[in-house]
Amino acid sequence: MRDVFLFLATFLACSVEMVEALTIVLAVGVTRGWRSTLFGGGIAAIALTAVIAALGPALTAIPLSALRFVVGGLLLIFGLQWLRKAILRASGYKDRHDEDAVFAKEREAARVAGTKVRAGMDWYSFTVAFKGVFLEGLEVAFIVLTFGTTQHNVGLAAASAGAALVVVVSVGLVVHAPLSRVPENTMKFAVGIMLTGFGTFWGAEGAGVKWPGNDAAIAGILVFVVVVSFALTATLRERRGREVVLGS
Amino acid sequence: MKAFLRFWYDFIVGDDWTIAAGVILALVVTALLAHNGLRSAWWLLPLVVASGLAASVLRVARRG
Numbered sequence: 001m002r003d004v005f006l007f008l009a010t011f012l013a014c015s016v017e018m019v020e021a022l023t024i025v026l027a028v029g030v031t032r033g034w035r036s037t038l039f040g041g042g043i044a045a046i047a048l049t050a051v052i053a054a055l056g057p058a059l060t061a062i063p064l065s066a067l068r069f070v071v072g073g074l075l076l077i078f079g080l081q082w083l084r085k086a087i088l089r090a091s092g093y094k095d096r097h098d099e100d101a102v103f104a105k106e107r108e109a110a111r112v113a114g115t116k117v118r119a120g121m122d123w124y125s126f127t128v129a130f131k132g133v134f135l136e137g138l139e140v141a142f143i144v145l146t147f148g149t150t151q152h153n154v155g156l157a158a159a160s161a162g163a164a165l166v167v168v169v170s171v172g173l174v175v176h177a178p179l180s181r182v183p184e185n186t187m188k189f190a191v192g193i194m195l196t197g198f199g200t201f202w203g204a205e206g207a208g209v210k211w212p213g214n215d216a217a218i219a220g221i222l223v224f225v226v227v228v229s230f231a232l233t234a235t236l237r238e239r240r241g242r243e244v245v246l247g248s
Numbered sequence: 249m250k251a252f253l254r255f256w257y258d259f260i261v262g263d264d265w266t267i268a269a270g271v272i273l274a275l276v277v278t279a280l281l282a283h284n285g286l287r288s289a290w291w292l293l294p295l296v297v298a299s300g301l302a303a304s305v306l307r308v309a310r311r312g
Binding site: 232 | 260271
């Protein structure tokens, strides 16, 4: 049960971040050429792998209850952040994330930037691709490490991230355009619920609490978070609807 | 250095610091309760999650 949740949560969270990185890489690659862009993205991917390889074994050396307390707290803060944004987007209080708009903005920036080729490398393309992949990838690394170590299964979390990478890159290669049809906001909602649910479970367990039903409590917590999130979304949607009617 | 700290602040804490503060406080209180014999204090964290999230999104909604 835990492994299924672990795989799903990691896969979804990593897919969302990878779609955002892919949008940046595509915009720069299509506009300025692929060589330097792919080089920048590739170096960032290697750097991220090194971060995971270095921190993974270090984290497993920490006592499990302390790890769950800290990681649970971090996941909970992280998850609530995602959930907050997803609820505000779903209810119309925040603009939805639009990959087409991001793509257009990145493409325009890449077009107007000057060309400085040194050592056969277009450093604008390299830097933007590196930054995009590395920063989005840091969240992937964080999720893989925290989920993996608290479940004593970094391998499964890494495999899930790898599967997400294969799926996102394959789709990107086929469509060769921003993945605007991916239901990114819905995926972020789902990831926010999972991070919040796991964070609540591990955080409290790390603090020394005994959950009723032990592991089975995870399902109950997830249902609770879903109900609270949907109720808040419905309340805010209704409020937003009233505001729009009164404003028009 | 400032930019580096800003990045980690945005990365972990995000737009609403009260959520992070609420979670940390709830975890510390839960740990204190559990270590003083109340290991059944599992209800505190879900309660803080629900109320903290509601307070945060409703604050944004009130601002419009």
